[in-house]
Amino acid sequence: MINKLIEKIKKTNAPIVVGLDPMLSYVPEHILQKAFAEFGETLEGAAEAVWQFNKGIVDCICDLIPAVKPQIAMYEQFGVCGLQAFQKTVDYCHNKGLVVIGDIKRGDIGSTSAAYAAGHLGKVTVGKNKFSAFDEDFATVNPYFGTDGVGPFIDVCRQENKGLFILVKTSNPSSGEFQDRLVDGRPLYEYVGEKVAEWGAQHMGSSYSYIGAVVGATYPEVGKILRRAMPHTYILVPGYGAQGGRGADLVHYFNEDGLGAIVNSSRGIIAAYKQEQYARFAPSDYAEASRQAVLDMIADINGALEEAR
């Protein structure tokens, strides 16, 4: 799957992923009203609104990008109905040829991680049948449990040709509280990064491992260090745009082959029409605003990469 992702990044010339993390406050009034008219101001109505909102954006940007990253929390908050919308979104994006990174950040003891891995990346056995429940291509994973918490995810990736992005250094302001703690003079995230590289070395695609890492755009110096420490690890970079990261900050997340990183933007793309920069787009053209924001983001990152060469 890492080979497929890289192929698609090359083909689109867009090392980016769009975070499908819909909040109801992002959804334009005309979509909300239609959904509420049909299902009421209910969890079902919210889920329908979110799904229609996603669909509009995906239809309008799917030719430009290699991948999407739905954040499951934004669906899970609407309960079972929301998770139905998550599943529909994953399936729809697959039909549009996009790689789907499930931003689920699960992680637990071995037997529990095995259940998460089966449900999100693999198959679950029921009697004589096997089913894929959510069926993402990649999933994000929390490393706090260590090797035997991550192992079942890796096993399923190997069997099913899927991949992972494991949290190493997250993009949020307080990520340093534990992740930056010095262990023998080096921050914990370096140890986690080394471990990810070690797990990844045994699970290689052609030039990169299908066991990737998450390193936030908001800590460019950390990105530089981790890039060197994990040369064959693909880095998923959240925190671009709304959280503060810019293309110029991110050149060191890439390798000299121009690969090795995929930068995520969520709000900055899907709620573009609400930003001053895209005020020319009416709410009814929200998806067109998202398309323009995607084009601008690609230009920003590729421009920065060219300048750095």
Add this chain to the structure above:
Amino acid sequence: MINKLIEKIKKTNAPIVVGLDPMLSYVPEHILQKAFAEFGETLEGAAEAVWQFNKGIVDCICDLIPAVKPQIAMYEQFGVCGLQAFQKTVDYCHNKGLVVIGDIKRGDIGSTSAAYAAGHLGKVTVGKNKFSAFDEDFATVNPYFGTDGVGPFIDVCRQENKGLFILVKTSNPSSGEFQDRLVDGRPLYEYVGEKVAEWGAQHMGSSYSYIGAVVGATYPEVGKILRRAMPHTYILVPGYGAQGGRGADLVHYFNEDGLGAIVNSSRGIIAAYKQEQYARFAPSDYAEASRQAVLDMIADINGALEEAR
């Protein structure tokens, strides 16, 4: 909610929680066959089997215990249908007067944690209405993101009178890989434990905080240290029974008031009828076997606590 949990622990004289972590392999043949006859060997059939299995156990043990802890992964593996069974289980346990600890181990950047917190402990706003999606009483949370990842969960707990158990030292064999790393000569879990105590100090019930900690039964020496470091923190202790923990190992997880810890057993209770010790129970009496296993667990832990006095 921590006050309610403590009241129920006192009333039942049972500092234990039963993990409702059903695997299909635990479900007796007669329940499987009935569910498959109705819904086929499908995800729906699996979800129905799991729900009926849970219901049988809850009916048979609810008078003995203060709380249950459904592990959401075991439901999530069956997709949307599985999560419906999770929701039904939570609701049913509430109706039986049990405190429900959602073992979800979520954790993310602030805005995402806020969505998880709303969906599992709080309410989500849709138009003029507010809905509780899953509505557990407590949730387990992963601390890797630090304060601003945990904060939104705490906020919702304060507003909604709910509680948390934050991972400090997990029960799995490789938990030490990152959690035991020495930071200034002390293991990381101690720093996490101190942070949990600090968060908790600002969010107190009567004698204990509603911000609790998870410390695995499989590391009794760590439990002893963390008990002292977090005197007002309730400790959720997984890893009893099937994972290796025994009552005698756990006395130091409790305070001198006989409170401060709640010990979880999952497989050891819900799949008791499959164990040699309970071979006298037929599969059709699986719930009775669970009841006996609960009684034995309570006796083991209370016996150990009395002996230690």
